Amino acid sequence: MTETSALQAERNRLDAPVDALTRLFFIFGSPIAHVRAPVVWSTLMKRYGVNAVMLPADAAPAQFEHAMEGVKSIANVDGLIFTMPHKIAAMKHADALTERARRVGSINLLRRGPDGTWEGDNVDGAGFVAGLRADSVTLEGSNVYVHGCGGVGQSIGWSLAMEGVASLTLFDLDWQRAATLARSIAEQSHVSIRVGAPDMSTIDLAVNASPVGLNADDPLPFSVDDSPHHAVVADVIMEPRTTRLLAAAHSRGLKVHHGRNMMNFGMPIAASFFGLPESFDWNGAAVQK
Amino acid sequence: MTETSALQAERNRLDAPVDALTRLFFIFGSPIAHVRAPVVWSTLMKRYGVNAVMLPADAAPAQFEHAMEGVKSIANVDGLIFTMPHKIAAMKHADALTERARRVGSINLLRRGPDGTWEGDNVDGAGFVAGLRADSVTLEGSNVYVHGCGGVGQSIGWSLAMEGVASLTLFDLDWQRAATLARSIAEQSHVSIRVGAPDMSTIDLAVNASPVGLNADDPLPFSVDDSPHHAVVADVIMEPRTTRLLAAAHSRGLKVHHGRNMMNFGMPIAASFFGLPESFDWNGAAVQK
Structure with a gap:
């Protein structure tokens, strides 16, 4: 031996x-x-x-x-x-x-x-988009709001811009950060881009990509009171599974998209990047939906 | 929740x-x-x-x-x-x-x-001494040889000097390293200390504290052909459990002391240092003797 x-x-x-x-x-x-x-x-x-x-x-x-x-x-x-x-x-x-x-x-x-x-x-953005696709969310021609332009917001913003959305509205407490992302995306895509808080009644998909909601006593990152009835509200926060934002959207009857999807659908991409077995059953029993 | x-x-x-x-x-x-x-x-x-x-x-x-x-x-x-x-x-x-x-x-x-x-x-030396004690090896009045004066040899040398041995013979391929350890021990104990290869016929306890024996094709760190019949031969190498040195000692009918004892008896001391539960059953089923 x-x-x-x-x-x-x-x-x-x-x-x-x-x-x-x-x-x-x-x-x-x-x-x-x-x-x-x-x-x-x-x-x-x-x-x-x-x-x-x-x-x-x-x-x-x-x-x-x-x-x-x-x-x-x-x-x-x-x-x-x-x-x-x-x-x-x-x-x-x-x-x-x-x-x-x-x-x-x-x-x-x-x-x-x-x-x-x-x-x-x-692979944050790629995982996020894969999760939306699996959840039957239409991206082509949509007006999308991304709240928070840190690492994850940037990745999501880029990926959505590449998926044929009609417009992207980008917001960050640090206005300069949102503007930089907007400029950078505009240089490489033809999507219509705005910086600042949106008229929520025009937004088909609203995404919280900020950390607001991680703590139970956080305020809402943004209001969904004016969202149209067909709107989808997504959060990148995984824990708690249902953030205050998603609860507010749900109570208004809007479709919600949980933060765990980004990880669940990003993981196979990440596993492949790390050279781990492609058969990894990320969406099987091991992963809490 | x-x-x-x-x-x-x-x-x-x-x-x-x-x-x-x-x-x-x-x-x-x-x-x-x-x-x-x-x-x-x-x-x-x-x-x-x-x-x-x-x-x-x-x-x-x-x-x-x-x-x-x-x-x-x-x-x-x-x-x-x-x-x-x-x-x-x-x-x-x-x-x-x-x-x-x-x-x-x-x-x-x-x-x-x-x-x-x-x-x-x-705690290497303390673990090593605790292992020898548990194995009923007499230290008081013994003539001890320590082969290898790196980190573990130094710790063992110091601990043995504090246990009342009669003499310590220290050897290292780097003569200066053995001499430095000898001088340092001599400053704080009254044990008789020599530096160099010993007359093995006078040694009651011979310890390999060098890495020689980790690899299957290593030579013997020292010969036990001239060891007296009552001599104990110890190794600090844990894997393989029975090094070539211990096999040679065993074939001459000498008592052998395996390297794993140092870890097994050092672990409770280490666990206590780390603040882990004192009830840790290091010497129970989990530890291979």
């Missing part, structure tokens, strides 16, 4: 969660306590016989640079996921970027290549 | 190995593939309901500084273990040292205190 197979036998006997050969993935966020990625990814890795875990990494912005240099220096770290507020800061840690990540200006994924360099991607 | 308890419920339903609240411990080593700490510690943490895992961190010496700064920057990292070759380099990452760690000049444990500072300890 080789050393490695002896260790494997001991691991199996003890049903240990990790061993010396376990490959490490981290999700960086701040706060981190609400993220579902460690549970969901690690469960699927175990179920599919991949000796890897997705670990929570609680790093405040001031600690992020050191933490990133550190985990990249550990040879058995294969990939990283970024959630708020690190998606933009993470970008400079990529040696190369996918086309969509370069366009968006932020990354939510970073993988180590065979040559040791790190490649960044951003 | 709070967000955290919802996450906990999902984790339980899926039997996930980690979740967003999991506390992280790392064992740093290079190579790392043979270390048993991830399996053994993580199993016990799980068994005792501690939401934590012990992860392998494969960091070459050139990457060690970055990797250390990084993991210390992650807020949910509570403690670190060091194995070869990092025990000496790790010391400068401690804000404070226990008395025995200061004496030895290397650490194998580092914990984050409530105030965010890091304290280092070295």
Whole structure:
């Protein structure tokens, strides 16, 4: 019996969660306590016989640079996921970027290549769009509002612009951030773009891409009182599953689209980016709808 | 149901190995593939309901500084273990040292205190001595040979000197390293100390504290052909369990002491240092003898 197979036998006997050969993935966020990625990814890795875990990494912005240099220096770290507020800061840690990540200006994924360099991607928007499509939401010709133009809002804005929407209205508390995104999208697409708060009665799809709603006592990110009856209201917040915004939309009889869809439909794309088995059943029993 | 308890419920339903609240411990080593700490510690943490895992961190010496700064920057990292070759380099990452760690000049444990500072300890020697005692090896009045004066050899040398042995003979391929350890022990104990290869016929307890024997085709670290029949031969190498040295000693009818004892008897001391449950049954079913 080789050393490695002896260790494997001991691991199996003890049903240990990790061993010396376990490959490490981290999700960086701040706060981190609400993220579902460690549970969901690690469960699927175990179920599919991949000796890897997705670990929570609680790093405040001031600690992020050191933490990133550190985990990249550990040879058995294969990939990283970024959630708020690190998606933009993470970008400079990529040696190369996918086309969509370069366009968006932020990354939510970073993988180590065979040559040791790190490649960044951003699949938030692609996952969000895939979720809307699966939920039969029409995008072509729609008037869309994106509230919040941080990492996730940028990714969603870009992806929607590429899906044939009629107009995009972009809002951010930092007006400059919304304007920058608008200018950048306008340079590469023909979608009609406005910056600022919209006339909600003209909006077919309203998306909260801001962190407002993470805390139970947050105000509504925006009002849906004037939304037309056919409007769809989407939130990127995963926990709580039904935010105050979605509850308000639901009580008005509007169609709601939960934040978990973005992760559930982004995960197969991310898994493929990380080189994990394509058969990963992300939308099966392991994933809470 | 709070967000955290919802996450906990999902984790339980899926039997996930980690979740967003999991506390992280790392064992740093290079190579790392043979270390048993991830399996053994993580199993016990799980068994005792501690939401934590012990992860392998494969960091070459050139990457060690970055990797250390990084993991210390992650807020949910509570403690670190060091194995070869990092025990000496790790010391400068401690804000404070226990008395025995200061004496030895290397650490194998580092914990984050409530105030965010890091304290280092070295329990290799204490674990090794506890293992010998449990194996009924007499130390008082013995003539002891320690082969290898790196981190673990230093810790063992110091601990044996404090246990009333008659003489210590210290050897290292780097003669200066053995001489430095000898001088340092001589300043604080009255044990008789020699540096160099011993007359093995006078040695009651011979300890391999070098990495020689980790690989199947390594030579013997030293010969036991001239050892007296009552001699005990100990190895610090855990994997393979029976090194070529121990096999040679066994075939001569000498008493052998396996490397795993140092970890098995050091672990309760380490667990206590990390603030883990004192009831941890390190020497029960989870630990392979």
